[in-house]
Amino acid sequence: MSGYGIEDLVYILPIVFLLVWALVLVLVEAFTKRPDVTMLLAAFGLLAAVTLSVIQFGTEATAFKEMLTVDGYAVFVYMLVLASGLLSLGLAYDYNRRMGWARGEYYILMLFSIAGAMLMASAANLIVVFLALELLSIPLYVMAAFVPNDASSEEAGLKYFLLGAFAGGFVLYGVALIYGATGATNLMDVVAAALGTNSPVMLLTGAALILVGLGFKVALVPFHMWTPDVYQGAPTPVTAYMAVVAKAGGFAALFRVFIAAFPSVSADLTPVIATLVVLTLVVGNVAALAQKNIKRMLAYSSISHAGFLMMAFVTYGSALYADAVTSLLFYLLAFTVTSFGSWAVVIALEKAEGKGLDFEDYAGLGKKYPMLSAAMLVFLLSFAGVPPTLGFAGKFFLFRTVLEAGYAWLAIVGVIMSLVSAFYYLRVVRFMYFEQGDPEVRSEPVLNLVTAITVVGTIFLFLFSGPLLAWASEAVLALI
Amino acid sequence: MLLDNWLFVGLLVIVAAGIPAIVLVIARLLAPRKPNDAKLDTYECGMETVGDTWVQFKVQYYIYALVFLVFDVEIIFLYPWAVAFDHLDLLGVIAGVLFIFLLGDGLLYAWRKGALKWN
Numbered sequence: 001m002s003g004y005g006i007e008d009l010v011y012i013l014p015i016v017f018l019l020v021w022a023l024v025l026v027l028v029e030a031f032t033k034r035p036d037v038t039m040l041l042a043a044f045g046l047l048a049a050v051t052l053s054v055i056q057f058g059t060e061a062t063a064f065k066e067m068l069t070v071d072g073y074a075v076f077v078y079m080l081v082l083a084s085g086l087l088s089l090g091l092a093y094d095y096n097r098r099m100g101w102a103r104g105e106y107y108i109l110m111l112f113s114i115a116g117a118m119l120m121a122s123a124a125n126l127i128v129v130f131l132a133l134e135l136l137s138i139p140l141y142v143m144a145a146f147v148p149n150d151a152s153s154e155e156a157g158l159k160y161f162l163l164g165a166f167a168g169g170f171v172l173y174g175v176a177l178i179y180g181a182t183g184a185t186n187l188m189d190v191v192a193a194a195l196g197t198n199s200p201v202m203l204l205t206g207a208a209l210i211l212v213g214l215g216f217k218v219a220l221v222p223f224h225m226w227t228p229d230v231y232q233g234a235p236t237p238v239t240a241y242m243a244v245v246a247k248a249g250g251f252a253a254l255f256r257v258f259i260a261a262f263p264s265v266s267a268d269l270t271p272v273i274a275t276l277v278v279l280t281l282v283v284g285n286v287a288a289l290a291q292k293n294i295k296r297m298l299a300y301s302s303i304s305h306a307g308f309l310m311m312a313f314v315t316y317g318s319a320l321y322a323d324a325v326t327s328l329l330f331y332l333l334a335f336t337v338t339s340f341g342s343w344a345v346v347i348a349l350e351k352a353e354g355k356g357l358d359f360e361d362y363a364g365l366g367k368k369y370p371m372l373s374a375a376m377l378v379f380l381l382s383f384a385g386v387p388p389t390l391g392f393a394g395k396f397f398l399f400r401t402v403l404e405a406g407y408a409w410l411a412i413v414g415v416i417m418s419l420v421s422a423f424y425y426l427r428v429v430r431f432m433y434f435e436q437g438d439p440e441v442r443s444e445p446v447l448n449l450v451t452a453i454t455v456v457g458t459i460f461l462f463l464f465s466g467p468l469l470a471w472a473s474e475a476v477l478a479l480i
Numbered sequence: 481m482l483l484d485n486w487l488f489v490g491l492l493v494i495v496a497a498g499i500p501a502i503v504l505v506i507a508r509l510l511a512p513r514k515p516n517d518a519k520l521d522t523y524e525c526g527m528e529t530v531g532d533t534w535v536q537f538k539v540q541y542y543i544y545a546l547v548f549l550v551f552d553v554e555i556i557f558l559y560p561w562a563v564a565f566d567h568l569d570l571l572g573v574i575a576g577v578l579f580i581f582l583l584g585d586g587l588l589y590a591w592r593k594g595a596l597k598w599n
Contacts, residue, residue, distance in 0.1 A: 004571055023585050030592035 004064055011063040011070045014052040014078055015118045021045035022111035029104035038104030039093055042111055046085045053078040062124060066186055069124040069256075072475030076329055077121035077252045080336055084244045085114045087340040087450055092237035094444035095347050099235070101148055109139035110241065117249030124260070126175040126185040126210075129253050133171060133217065136249045137164050140242050144234040147353055156233025163226040167216030174209030177202050178261075187260040194264045207262045207269060211254070211276075218250035218306050221280040228287075231299035236350055239295065240343030243302045244336050251309055251332065255325060258316050266317020273313045274410060280307030281417040288424045294346055294357050297424060298339075301383060304421060305335050311398055311414060315405040323404065325476040327397040330469055334382065334394030337461065341454030342379040345372060348441050348451070356440070362428055363437025372441060373432045375455045380425040382458045385418045390458045393465035543595045550583050550590075 116135030145157020284304030
């Protein structure tokens with residue numbers, strides 16, 4: 001009667017495993033009440049899920065009656081968010097103990113939200129997109145408010161929850177309108193029905209509402225209002241985690257939905273998307289210029305990177321979309337590695353919750369901690385897109401795709417905004433190397449490991465960006 | 481045809497918003513105004529109000545309500561499942577049992593973490 005079989009579960013084994021593992025960890029935490037044990041088991045679960053995803057590479061299948069798709073694109077995003085999960089475990093471990101609120105629930109919530117991000121990459125049905133979005137977001141709301149008795153963390157959590165729920169409503173309303181216009185929620189059926197629909201306005205409105213809802217999640221201007229406050233108020237490892245994973249999940253779903261379901265409205269939506277890109281780039285970068293707090297600066301910088309990622313979308317209706325997806329995935333990878341690195345340095349300097357986060361606190365870092373400040377330098381250069389870093393390769397591929405698609409003006413805006421961004425990134429460098437100060441750094445093994453891995457990744461992966469790009473493009477070939 | 485129906489709905493919205501507005505305006509124009517303390521006080525079933533409006537509830541009520549919600553949700557889904565039980569296939573049965581396990585997982589967690597203890 002239901003028609004599902006065991007093979008459906010096997011196709012999405014990394015997700016199923018992660019969810020079951022998280023459910024088991026809930027009980028482990030309840031009965032042992034030892035956060036360290038939960039954290040180690042969570043790390044093990046993530047590693048196992050990475051292994052399962054590696055095995056999955058090359059699979060092309062749909063599961064649960066075309067509700068979910070497993071292809072190279074999905075598996076690429078799986079790996080990216082699982083790696084992000086491992087890195088943020090590394091960031092959170094020392095931090096949570098230092099701040100005195102290590103609790104096992106933190107890691108369990110993270111596993112649930114990673115499973116949500118993975119589902120977003122696999123979702124082939126608009127209802128599943130919505131469910132995955134909620135699975136990704138709800139744990140994030142709790143994590144943002146995780147610091148006990150801290151007003152700014154509570155504010156961040158509540159703000160994120162209210163606006164996130166609001167954005168979820170947009171997505172759902174969009175799905176309802178698309179169902180009204182096409183009679184389908186499955187992406188394949190939507191695209192088939194969209195050509196012959198007799199209510200094109202309804203379809204277009206639905207697609208636009210989904211764009212708005214997911215635009216909230218990935219912090220595109222003008223839906224970015226929550227971002228600086230939430231990023232600043234949330235505990236730093238959570239900020240690092242949501243800056244990357246919420247973006248990865250949001251963009252993964254956005255791209256699949258738009259390429260698979262809405263090529264027919266691309267002519268109407270492309271100007272809208274281009275406008276969003278320009279707004280996001282300008283507002284994100286210009287607002288970052290005025291910041292004095294490093295968390296807030298990185299928040300605005302992550303908005304501007306959402307703008308860069310969104311650049312790939314202007315080509316979504318054209319024949320070049322495969323290149324666009326490739327450069328999107330590559331940019332996402334570059335952003336992930338760089339972002340976690342820079343947050344690791346921020347955490348090393350954060351004395352107490354919310355303390356030690358101003359640019360002045362970085363004064364003298366170059367003299368006292370040459371290794372750490374060299375690492376920060378690498379990350380900031382990568383953010384700004386300067387070779388020899390991964391960020392440069394990411395921007396290079398992205399701009400090339402945009403140019404080939406005939407959006408030279410957009411590429412020029414992107415280059416100008418990269419220059420603007422160099423100004424505020426290099427201001428931190430100025431404080432590190434040319435100002436006097438006596439910063440205090442916590443040297444913690446796991447944190448140092450994360451910094452080391454991301455520094456090596458930022459430079460080493462740049463040298464291998466050719467093969468990596470080939471891998472990413474192999475991943476998207478299967479995408480319809 | 482379709483447009484006519486929407487026109488009707490639109491008219492209804494206007495009329496529906498208009499009637500209370502008219503009533504309020506008439507009341508303001510005609511009603512005598514003789515305020516005193518009792519009249520200006522918060523209406524609380526006609527009794528004299530006691531204490532502050534901003535009463536704080538013990539947060540434990542909410543935790544209890546949340547745990548109770550587990551059973552609430554459970555019954556909503558299990559009732560149709562039970563009604564259709566005799567023509568479910570094996571996967572349908574497994575899905576229901578899985579659902580009970582999911583809720584049980586959460587309940588066990590809440591219990592072990594002391595959410596059911598009243599302080």
